[in-house]
Amino acid sequence: MKVADHAQRAKEFNKDEKRVDWHDETLWFIRQKRDRASHNIPQWEELRNTASQIKNHTLSNLHHYLQEFERNAQANGVTIHWAANAEEHNNIILKLLQERNISQMVKSKSMLTEECHLNDFLGDHGIEVIDSDLGERIVQLAKEPPSHIVLPCIHKKKEEIGELFHEHLGTPKGSADPQLLTEAARQSLRNVFLTRKAALTGVNFAIAETGEFVVCTNEGNADMGVHLADIHIASMGIEKLIPQRRHLGLFLRLLTRSATGQPITTYSSHFAKPAKGKAMHIILVDNGRSRQLGRPDFRASLKCIRCSACFNTCPVYRRSGGHSYNAVIAGPIGSILSPNFDMKKHADLPFASTLCGSCSNVCPVKIDIHDQLYKWRQVIVQEGYADPKKTVAMQVMAKTLASPTLYRIAGKAARTTLKYAPFVVNNKLNAWYLHRDMPEVPKSSFGEWYSKNRKNND
Numbered sequence: 197m198k199v200a201d202h203a204q205r206a207k208e209f210n211k212d213e214k215r216v217d218w219h220d221e222t223l224w225f226i227r228q229k230r231d232r233a234s235h236n237i238p239q240w241e242e243l244r245n246t247a248s249q250i251k252n253h254t255l256s257n258l259h260h261y262l263q264e265f266e267r268n269a270q271a272n273g274v275t276i277h278w279a280a281n282a283e284e285h286n287n288i289i290l291k292l293l294q295e296r297n298i299s300q301m302v303k304s305k306s307m308l309t310e311e312c313h314l315n316d317f318l319g320d321h322g323i324e325v326i327d328s329d330l331g332e333r334i335v336q337l338a339k340e341p342p343s344h345i346v347l348p349c350i351h352k353k354k355e356e357i358g359e360l361f362h363e364h365l366g367t368p369k370g371s372a373d374p375q376l377l378t379e380a381a382r383q384s385l386r387n388v389f390l391t392r393k394a395a396l397t398g399v400n401f402a403i404a405e406t407g408e409f410v411v412c413t414n415e416g417n418a419d420m421g422v423h424l425a426d427i428h429i430a431s432m433g434i435e436k437l438i439p440q441r442r443h444l445g446l447f448l449r450l451l452t453r454s455a456t457g458q459p460i461t462t463y464s465s466h467f468a469k470p471a472k473g474k475a476m477h478i479i480l481v482d483n484g485r486s487r488q489l490g491r492p493d494f495r496a497s498l499k500c501i502r503c504s505a506c507f508n509t510c511p512v513y514r515r516s517g518g519h520s521y522n523a524v525i526a527g528p529i530g531s532i533l534s535p536n537f538d539m540k541k542h543a544d545l546p547f548a549s550t551l552c553g554s555c556s557n558v559c560p561v562k563i564d565i566h567d568q569l570y571k572w573r574q575v576i577v578q579e580g581y582a583d584p585k586k587t588v589a590m591q592v593m594a595k596t597l598a599s600p601t602l603y604r605i606a607g608k609a610a611r612t613t614l615k616y617a618p619f620v621v622n623n624k625l626n627a628w629y630l631h632r633d634m635p636e637v638p639k640s641s642f643g644e645w646y647s648k649n650r651k652n653n654d
Contacts, residue, residue: 201544201583206516219351220514226347227508229457230558237449247450248562250443251499255489261404261437262480268407269478272469277479282312285481289314289396289429290321292477296427298323298394304411304418305329306398307345307502308431308481311524314396325396326388328417330381337364343518343526345504346455351517385417395421397467399432399478400501401447405440408468409478412451412461419465427475430467434480435498447501450560454503488536493571497532499561506555506565512548521545528555532568535576543581546572607641 210216234240254261266276279285285308293301301318303309303325315325315336327336331348335341337360342348349357358372367380397418402409409430411418422428438447452458470476489495507513507527518526523534523542528549534542546569555565576582577590596602613620614637622629640648 200522202516202520202522202548203544205520205522206512206548209517209520210515215351215353216515216517218353219517222350223508223514226456227505227558230454230505230508233453233457233459237453243446243450244560244562247446247560248499250438250446251561252496254437254439255435255495255498258434258437258489261439262434264404265402265407265437266480268405270407272407273476274407274469275475275477277477279479279481279483281483282481285312285431285479285483286314286317288479289431290318290323292427292429293318293323293394296393298427300324300326300392301394301396302326302328302388302392302421302425303396304398304413304421305332305348306396306431307342307525308398308433308483309396310342311483312431312481314431326385326392328385328388328415328421329413330378330415330417333381333385334360337361341519341524344507345502345525345527347504351519389420389424392421392424393426394429395425395427396429396431397422399430399436400451401438401444402432402436402478403439403441403444404437406468408441408466409436410444410448411465411467412448412463413465414456414458414462416463419463422465422467423471425474427477428467428470430476430478432478432480434482434485435500451501451503454501454505454558454560484537488533491536494532494536494568496563497529497536497565497568499563500529500533501561503560505558505560509554509558511550511552511554516548521548528565528569529563532565532572535572539576539579540581543576544583546570546576604641604643611637611641 237243269276277288279288293299299322301323303315305327309315315327318325327333329348331350332342334349334352334357335343338349338352343351354372354374354377357377358367358370361367361377361380362369362371365380365384367377371377395418397411399409400412409432411430413419438444448460448464452461467476485498488498504527506529507518510528513521513527521527521530521534523530523545525533531542531545531548534545549566549569551566551570553566556563556567559565573582577587596606614634618634622634624630628634
């Protein structure tokens with residue numbers, strides 16, 4: 197059975213026009229907030245350039261900084277684990293929990309654990325995981341993946357969340373008051389924080405110089421889970437490193453302004469060593485990152501700090517929804533990361549773009565996202581993963597455009613067909629016609645018009 201591609205899934209999302217409109221408007225509102233926040237800093241472009249250079253340097257010396265981070269973290273009393281892939285990552289966590297007879301864990305937002313499908317894996321082994329970030333908790337109750345990095349449930353209306361909370365948390369039926377729903381989530385999570393002996397967080401930034409790492413949240417849920425638990429497990433992609441602590445202020449200034457237009461996250465929590473009588477474990481995960489690092493055209497994608505600015509500005513993402521990408525990370529950045537994991541499965545994503553370049557323009561670390569999307573298209577076609585119909589069409593077009601004679605014949609045939617037999621083109625089989633008005637048929641080609649007028653002028 198053929199899996200629906202991005203265009204087909206986006207078509208489903210677009211059936212609800214009102215949802216598409218507020219999804220588009222809400223994300224554009226956040227993009228505008230980002231613009232105002234960045235314009236208030238005169239050195240914004242200098243900050244972007246510096247952050248980009250630091251990330252380039254770090255990636256070029258990743259082996260050195262990973263070893264430095266490991267040494268310093270171990271000196272702080274932290275246990276370091278290395279995971280080559282998602283399976284190893286999940287098994288390490290399972291073993292840590294089973295050794296302590298822990299069957300329940302609280303988790304703050306972590307896109308890496310989504311990438312590794314950790315919740316399902318632990319559930320299959322009898323371990324309950326509760327996501328404590330409000331947006332993540334909502335999609336967890338709905339049994340859906342996040343549709344956005346920073347705003348996981350941006351695709352849901354407050355009325356739908358109200359029904360979800362009525363079913364799972366016992367809120368009054370029909371209630372859609374955000375304050376009431378937030379309080380209900382807070383009360384339900386309070387007991388979770390108090391009773392879980394294990395807490396897992398992601399990692400926003402890890403500092404090689406000190407062996408510490410930073411977690412950024414607006415709700416404080418990561419701190420609540422960690423400080424009340426006996427063991428703190430941090431899942432970290434190997435690309436999250438920065439060399440020195442003094443670099444952190446630069447990235448924090450860029451991250452939150454790019455993500456939500458805030459000057460700073462409400463909580464930027466530093467973790468360096470375990471509290472007395474408790475344990476801290478960091479799992480350094482590769483899971484395809486080394487392969488991406490070895491691809492010169494695509495290695496810059498590893499600079500991503502997961503701000504989602506490219507989501508909020510992308511005209512395709514805003515009007516197609518995150519689930520249309522069928523990937524852990526959607527949007528423009530996901531469209532250049534996902535083919536690295538599975539080129540065949542995600543061959544459609546680099547084509548889900550207008551190549552307008554807005555994503556690259558807003559990226560705080562200056563990833564050349566639209567250039568990489570274009571390069572992925574070439575790789576996918578060369579590897580034979582493109583839609584066969586598109587491949588044949590492009591081959592025919594290439595031959596036509598390469599031959600002046602064929603080009604003139606094709607142009608005349610198209611004009612004749614549109615004039616005398618428009619039904620050949622204007623039908624349901626033509627995807628272009630389904631969404632656009634076909635152009636008025638010109639009386640002649642530009643070449644014919646030019647030749648005629650040149651003769652007249654002569």
